[in-house]
Amino acid sequence: xxxxxxxxxxxxxxxxxxxxxxELCLKLCTFMQxxxxxxYVVDTSDSTILAGLMTTVYMIVSVICRxxxxxxxxxxxxxxxIIFGCVIYCAATSMLLWVPAAMLMLLLVMRVFQGxxxxxxxxxxxxxxxxxxxxxxxxxGIGILGLGQTVATAxxxxxxxxxxxxxGYKTAFTVIFVLSVxxxxxxxxxxxxxxxxxxxxxxxxxxxxxxxxxxxxxxGGVKGILSSLVEVHALKPAIFAFLVMFVGSAVxxxxxxxxxxxxxxxxxxxxxxxxxxxxVALARLFGGKVSQKFGSAAVIVPGFLCIVGSxxxxxxxxxxxxxxxxxxxxxxxxxxxxxxxxxxxxLLADKDKRGLANGTVFLMMDLGGAVSGVAFGAIASAFGYAxxxxxxxxxxxxxxVLYLVMRRAKLVL
Numbered sequence: 001x002x003x004x005x006x007x008x009x010x011x012x013x014x015x016x017x018x019x020x021x022x023e024l025c026l027k028l029c030t031f032m033q034x035x036x037x038x039x040y041v042v043d044t045s046d047s048t049i050l051a052g053l054m055t056t057v058y059m060i061v062s063v064i065c066r067x068x069x070x071x072x073x074x075x076x077x078x079x080x081x082i083i084f085g086c087v088i089y090c091a092a093t094s095m096l097l098w099v100p101a102a103m104l105m106l107l108l109v110m111r112v113f114q115g116x117x118x119x120x121x122x123x124x125x126x127x128x129x130x131x132x133x134x135x136x137x138x139x140x141g142i143g144i145l146g147l148g149q150t151v152a153t154a155x156x157x158x159x160x161x162x163x164x165x166x167x168g169y170k171t172a173f174t175v176i177f178v179l180s181v182x183x184x185x186x187x188x189x190x191x192x193x194x195x196x197x198x199x200x201x202x203x204x205x206x207x208x209x210x211x212x213x214x215x216x217x218x219x220g221g222v223k224g225i226l227s228s229l230v231e232v233h234a235l236k237p238a239i240f241a242f243l244v245m246f247v248g249s250a251v252x253x254x255x256x257x258x259x260x261x262x263x264x265x266x267x268x269x270x271x272x273x274x275x276x277x278x279x280v281a282l283a284r285l286f287g288g289k290v291s292q293k294f295g296s297a298a299v300i301v302p303g304f305l306c307i308v309g310s311x312x313x314x315x316x317x318x319x320x321x322x323x324x325x326x327x328x329x330x331x332x333x334x335x336x337x338x339x340x341x342x343x344x345x346x347l348l349a350d351k352d353k354r355g356l357a358n359g360t361v362f363l364m365m366d367l368g369g370a371v372s373g374v375a376f377g378a379i380a381s382a383f384g385y386a387x388x389x390x391x392x393x394x395x396x397x398x399x400x401v402l403y404l405v406m407r408r409a410k411l412v413l
Contacts, residue, residue, distance in 0.1 A: 009134045011141050015193040016132050022186040023125050023148035025179045026086065029093065030118060031156030032176050037107070039161075040169050044101045050108075058111040058118075063366045065119025067229035070127065070359020072120075074352055078128040079187075079194035081355070085121025086187045089114055090180040096173035121183075123362060127355035128190065130346040138347055139299070140288020143339030147284055150335075154277035234345035234357035236411050238364035240300070241341050243399045245368030247307060247392045248334065250376045255314075258385035262318045271320070275327035276334070283335025291340055296413045297404070299340045304400035306333030308393045315389035333396075344413050 038051040073081040092113035099106045126142070133141030163172035251272075259269025283303075291299045310330035313322055342361050349357035376388045406412045 009136060011133065011137050011144075013132065015190055016129075016141070016145075018186045018190050019125060019129055019132060020145060020148060022082075022086070022121075022183050022190075023145055024151060025183040025186065026089070026118070026121060026125070027149045027152035028156050028159070029089070029176050029179050029183070031152045032160035032172070032179075033093075033114075035157035036160040036164060036169070036172055040164075041104055041107070045104050047104075050104065053108060054111055057108055058115045059366070059370070061112050061115025062119040062122075063363065063370070065116050066123055066363045066366065067356070067359045069120040069123045070231075070356040070362075071229065073124050073127045073355030073359075077194065078124055078131065078355065079191055081120050082124035082128060082187050082190070083184070085117045085119070085124055086180075086184045087117075089117025089121055090177075090184050092117060093177050093180045097170070097177060121187075123355065123359045126342070126358040126362075128194070130354040130358065132193070135347065137288065137292060139291040139296075139340050139343035142343045142346070143284035143288045143335070146339055146342075147281055150277055150280045150284065154274065229356075229359075230363070231345070231349045231353050231357040231360045233348040233350075234360040235364075236406065237341050237344040237348065237413075238361045240337070240399060240403060241345075241361045242364040242368040243395060244307075244334065244337055244341065245365040246372045246375075247311065247395055249369040249372035250388050250392050251330065253373055254376065254380060254385055254388055258314075258388075259318055259323065261385065264318070264320060264323070268320050269323065272323050272327040272330075275324050276331040279328050279331025280335035283332050284339055287336045287339060288343075290336075291343075296340055296344060297407060299336045300403055301400050303333040303336030303340070304396050304403070306330070306336070307396040308400070311389045311393035311396060315386045315393065318386075347413065 034055065037054050041051040041054060042048060069081055069085065092110045095106065095110040099110070126145070129142060129145050130138070133145075159175070160172050163175055255272050256266060256269045259272075260266060287299050287303075306329045310326040310328075310333065313326040313329070342358070345357045345361040346354050376391070379387050379391060403412065
């Protein structure tokens with residue numbers, strides 16, 4: 001292998017580290033606020049409705065922005081989309097420092113702009129990641145990049161609540177704002193890479209042999225609108241992103257209530273999240289290497305089977321021992337499947353539509369989480385919490401079967 005090839009296959013480059021820093025800080029801001037903002041609103045205004053709206057408004061705006069920002073990152077450039085999103089997010093976050101307690105409704109405006117910033121910046125980061133990461137290490141690179149969310153999930157709420165308890169809400173909000181500033185700084189230093197990447201792409205196109213001109217596809221009508229919001233090839237693996245998040249939302253939403261109802265303390269039930277976060281991180285570190293050597297099926301099928309075992313175990317008997325063991329298997333499954341699905345969406349899409357591909361995968365994940373709460377809430381009311389996790393085990397098993405069928409039909413990798 002030549003020296004040039006080795007350099008091209010390098011993963012841990014300066015732009016990649018900057019992208020990891022931006023992803024970590026953006027996700028820390030998000031999970032710190034998700035944990036703290038509702039408590040702050042209730043403590044300050046005693047309005048649970050307003051507290052709930054803080055999350056609902058943010059999620060709705062973010063979901064709407066994801067496919068749009070994915071399309072724009074392909075058309076207008078990665079850097080423009082990322083810097084726009086992160087600056088908007090940072091500017092909106094500064095409202096935490098100056099909005100008075102008597103005007104908390106203004107924080108809904110903040111959440112709207114944060115949703116726009118997160119929807120644009122978050123998709124842009126992964127779109128740029130798909131340019132930076134070598135194709136042969138795409139699953140590994142996306143898996144490691146996603147460790148930012150794993151760390152933020154585990155530490156964000158802990159840091160936010162510890163800072164608020166020790167020093168007050170304003171100090172905690174200041175920490176969040178500083179992290180948003182660091183995100184903007186890290187992204188700003190990616191400008192040079194993005195410019196050089198664009199120049200290299202143009203040169204590559206100029207050197208490529210001339211191809212017969214393709215007839216442009218029709219842009220009008222429903223198909224034209226959908227093609228600007230969804231990458232068709234990425235939509236196939238994105239089905240599994242929907243299913244994984246559909247199951248995952250049931251875990252995060254109901255596990256504490258289910259555990260305390262079975263006699264566990266809140267801290268014992270919450271141990272699921274700690275063990276899960278650690279295992280997800282470990283799975284992300286080695287899952288990409290396994291995929292690179294043996295293919296996607298060697299990661300996705302065992303990953304879904306781990307989720308099946310975890311959900312089945314929780315549905316049958318929930319104790320502190322079951323919490324730890326099932327969290328371990330669930331984290332392993334989640335950490336294997338999610339990065340591989342994301343990488344598959346990127347690799348199946350055309351190179352000039354990778355931003356839209358990332359937006360498509362994230363959109364389906366968001367939709368899975370949104371639908372899950374309503375569906376499993378109804379199941380819990382009718383049959384109890386154990387039935388939720390029994391249903392999840394069946395869905396995960398059917399997901400593995402569906403993947404094998406689609407793979408045999410050459411619809412996915």
